[in-house]
Amino acid sequence: MRTDPSRNYKSSWPKVVVRKWLNIKSRADEFHSDYSITGMEERRKSYSDKDRYVFVKGNMSGLQAGAPENLKRPRFEPDVPAVSESQNLRMFVGTWNVGGKAPHGDLNLKNWLSTSTPADIYVLGFQEIVPLNAGNVLGAEDNGPAAKWLSLIRKALCSTKIDTELSQNYTNTTNSEPNQKPRISFSDLLSLEDEMEEEGVELDEVFSSLADFIPYGLSRNDSPTHGRYCLAASKQMVGIFLCVWVRSDLNRHVTNLKVSCVGRGIMGYLGNKGSISISMTLHQTTFCFVCTHLTSGEKEGDEVRRNSDVMEIIKKTRFPHSHRLSGLPYSPDNILDHDRIIWLGDLNYRLASAFGDTYQLLRKNDFQALLEKDQLRIEQKAGRVFKGWEEGRIHFAPTYKYLPNSDRYAVEISKSREKRRTPAWCDRILWRGEGMKQLWYMRGESKFSDHRPVNSLFSVQVNVGSKNKFRKSTPTTVNSCARVGAEEQILILSRLETSLQTSSRF
Structure with a gap:
């Protein structure tokens, strides 16, 4: 049996009227x-x-x-x-x-x-x-x-x-040469890790793509x-x-x-x-x-x-x-x-x-x-x-x-x-x-x-809020990403930079 849409609309219309006249809130x-x-x-x-x-x-x-x-x-x-x-x-x-x-x-x-x-x-x-x-x-x-x-x-x-x-949000503009990748500071790494955790991305994914990351210093036109x-x-x-x-x-x-x-x-x-x-x-x-x-x-x-x-x-x-x-x-x-x-x-x-x-x-x-x-x-x-x-x-x-x-x-x-x-x-x-x-x-x-x-x-x-302040550990993330201590991050960053320098020689 075929349904007439206009008939359904008419049958529902009185309900809408009653709700409005009786001041019954709906989807407000x-x-x-x-x-x-x-x-x-x-x-x-x-x-x-x-x-x-x-x-x-x-x-x-x-x-x-x-x-x-x-x-x-x-x-x-x-x-x-x-x-x-x-x-x-x-x-x-x-x-x-x-x-x-x-x-x-x-x-x-x-x-x-x-x-x-x-x-x-x-x-x-x-x-x-x-x-x-x-x-x-x-x-x-x-x-x-x-x-x-x-x-x-x-x-x-x-x-x-x-x-x-x-460009108020991008006040630390990078002055790198066009063909030169900008270096990543320790504070940038912490900010990146915070953002990736908030986005539900595992830390190993962060470090694997770190070499191609452009930090907050990018200009608005590159956003x-x-x-x-x-x-x-x-x-x-x-x-x-x-x-x-x-x-x-x-x-x-x-x-x-x-x-x-x-x-x-x-x-x-x-x-x-x-x-x-x-x-x-x-x-x-x-x-x-x-x-x-x-x-x-x-x-x-x-x-x-x-x-x-x-x-x-x-x-x-x-x-x-x-x-x-x-x-x-x-x-x-x-x-x-x-x-x-x-x-x-x-x-x-x-x-x-x-x-x-x-x-x-x-x-x-x-x-x-x-x-x-x-x-x-x-x-x-x-x-x-x-x-x-x-x-x-x-x-x-x-x-x-x-x-x-x-x-x-x-x-x-x-x-x-x-x-x-x-x-x-x-x-x-x-x-x-x-x-x-x-x-x-x-x-x-x-x-x-x-x-x-x-x-x-x-x-x-x-x-x-200040971007330079540290956050305490919180175990509630979508992918259960474990936060890494500051000392471990410094060690990881040091190893990563050494690895990048070594790979650049070949």
């Missing part, structure tokens, strides 16, 4: 990622955009032994010394309400994502990637547009050239992961979509990836409005990225509802507890406990001003006078929302609402009072935490939707 802690996690999903079978990312559930603490080399992460040991060293990375943050339109194949994101020097981390949030109709809000999730956005982002990022200014980015995590809730990308050579330092969703739409909890938050630890610094779409409307009092959305999101966002496997570093279970926090999205705050006054100021490009009427700034200054958060200076025009495929605001020629929208800075990026410096805050000029995209570039300080 799952997200997409380029990384394979032990016991949580099947290993990737191809590198196509269709199969490139997988579902991950819960905390990312372990790895499949057979996962691709550049997607593996180390098993952390609980006795790594806490050493206060820092590194500055560049983080690109972008938000865009795309008006319920699926992207077409010709949409080029390079203009939006381009910087003079590519970033180390890209945090991209979208709103209304699907139309906010009853079918999408109450029914099964349509993840087709999200897959298209991921494909376009990957294409744009992977075509980005890596500049040598981003096998040159110019590539990996999807750390992505999550969709109805029309809200958040994805985090990291430079591929940073992926092994990312741990404790978790997600949390809060619905603030229909009846106060459905997902047409609300937030997606992604928590992660990079080296020893915790990050939280919060992508939101808050209550819309420009009636008096609507700003109070938006304030309430923010407070409820902060209150209800909870990340799954770490199981503390393999000595993973501390991971916060709420937004405010993170070291660095980015809040981005369509916050929907409008201008507390009459239409005529706003239009006149807009025609004169008097943005500073308009910003004095910005609801978000008014509410924040009064201490009613985002107390202690920072936002950069705004030197760009309001980002909403534009007529389709034009540079004209909807208010300029609209004859219908119901369709009029006072121009406003709905799309915003805020941050909280020390060690963050905003380098720019600007908007893009794509006419794809009735919102203009907004982006910001940050310099963020990340705490890293």
